[in-house]
Amino acid sequence: MDLKEIMNQGVQAIKDADNLERLEEVRISFLSKKGHLSLAMRQMKDLSNEEKPAFGKAVNETKEAIESVLKDRFQELKDIALNESMKKNAIDITLPGTSLKPGLQNPLILMVREMEAFFQEMGYKVVEGDELELDLYNFEKANIPKDHPAREMQDTFFIDEHNLLRTHTTAIQTRTLEEYAPQIPIKVVCPGKVYRRDDDDATHSHQFMQLEGLVVGHNITLADLKGTLSLFAKRMFGEDRVIRFRPSYFQFTEPSVEIDVTCHICNGKGCNVCKQTGWIEILGGGMVHPKVLQDAGYDDETLTGFAFGVGIERIAMLKYGIEDIRMFYTNDMRFIDQFKRFD
Ligand code: DAH
Numbered sequence: 001m002d003l004k005e006i007m008n009q010g011v012q013a014i015k016d017a018d019n020l021e022r023l024e025e026v027r028i029s030f031l032s033k034k035g036h037l038s039l040a041m042r043q044m045k046d047l048s049n050e051e052k053p054a055f056g057k058a059v060n061e062t063k064e065a066i067e068s069v070l071k072d073r074f075q076e077l078k079d080i081a082l083n084e085s086m087k088k089n090a091i092d093i094t095l096p097g098t099s100l101k102p103g104l105q106n107p108l109i110l111m112v113r114e115m116e117a118f119f120q121e122m123g124y125k126v127v128e129g130d131e132l133e134l135d136l137y138n139f140e141k142a143n144i145p146k147d148h149p150a151r152e153m154q155d156t157f158f159i160d161e162h163n164l165l166r167t168h169t170t171a172i173q174t175r176t177l178e179e180y181a182p183q184i185p186i187k188v189v190c191p192g193k194v195y196r197r198d199d200d201d202a203t204h205s206h207q208f209m210q211l212e213g214l215v216v217g218h219n220i221t222l223a224d225l226k227g228t229l230s231l232f233a234k235r236m237f238g239e240d241r242v243i244r245f246r247p248s249y250f251q252f253t254e255p256s257v258e259i260d261v262t263c264h265i266c267n268g269k270g271c272n273v274c275k276q277t278g279w280i281e282i283l284g285g286g287m288v289h290p291k292v293l294q295d296a297g298y299d300d301e302t303l304t305g306f307a308f309g310v311g312i313e314r315i316a317m318l319k320y321g322i323e324d325i326r327m328f329y330t331n332d333m334r335f336i337d338q339f340k341r342f343d
Contacts, residue, residue: 003062006036010066014073037063107339108328111316112191115211118235119189127188129172138166141174142252143291157195165195169212181297185217202324209312216305225285225306229259237264253286283310
């Protein structure tokens with residue numbers, strides 16, 4: 001092929017190439033080392049010295065001309081390919097997008113964080129324990145002897161003779177006492193899940209949460225407990241709240257008290273929530289029983305402590321007007337969505 005033919009055929013082949021793969025084949029057949037142009041160059045050796053420069057120049061011009069047509073066609077085919085792929089993978093930008101829902105914290109966790117924050121501001125440490133607990137810490141070291149009704153099979157989920165699902169966060173209290181003894185002061189709150197063999201209904205759940213409080217040191221009195229819980233009640237239910245102690249009984253405290261707060265709905269006047277009494281029971285507490293201190297390794301002659309246990313669901317239900325404890329555990333987004341993230 002002479003240069004003119006190469007030029008004509010090359011340009012035609014480029015025009016005829018209707019996709020990028022075909023165009024590449026054309027490039028190789030005309031411009032590569034073994035392509036038509038390179039072959040044409042070989043004629044150089046048969047030319048006289050005078051003819052050589054003109055021929056060399058003509059080859060170069062042909063090469064540049066073909067390259068330029070090829071470049072344009074390459075861009076053209078690329079644009080076509082892009083358009084086709086855009087058509088094929090078209091996105092309808094007018095469709096409404098799927099919105100991503102950021103996770104919300106369960107109201108129980110919010111409640112625990114709020115309580116922890118209050119006690120941490122007062123210098124308490126947060127301590128957790130295991131839900132699978134030994135009978136020893138759940139009962140024995142809380143001064144609940146073998147024949148106590150709380151240890152009956154129908155009240156407690158026993159795993160075997162020694163292991164159970166803790167029935168109260170008092171198990172964390174007895175463990176903490178043992179871990180700290182004989183050091184003072186202890187100032188901890190212990191949140192956690194607890195389990196009881198209850199039939200679930202609006203006010204009972206076989207799983208629920210408690211927060212235990214424990215303070216041990218010199219000269220700790222019931223007045224300290226009252227002052228602490230009075231502030232706690234105000235923080236949870238509003239500045240105007242007042243608390244009162246009622247005598248009660250727990251194995252692990254002596255004396256034991258139940259603590260009521262003035263009703264935050266009717267301000268103590270009497271309504272459905274407080275059953276017309278003006279008071280709502282919110283938690284139990286007392287002075288740590290000397291036997292409990294002793295068993296943990298403390299000198300119960302010189303040291304005293306107070307403790308309390310509060311049901312987290314109960315506080316959340318009162319605070320937010322939730323009427324069924326099962327709402328916390330059934331993952332209904334309409335319920336959970338009403339609570340804001342705690343940060
Ligand atoms: N453990 C008790 C319960 O589950 C609550 C409780 C009462 C905890 C008095 C205490 C306390 O630490 O002093 O009902």
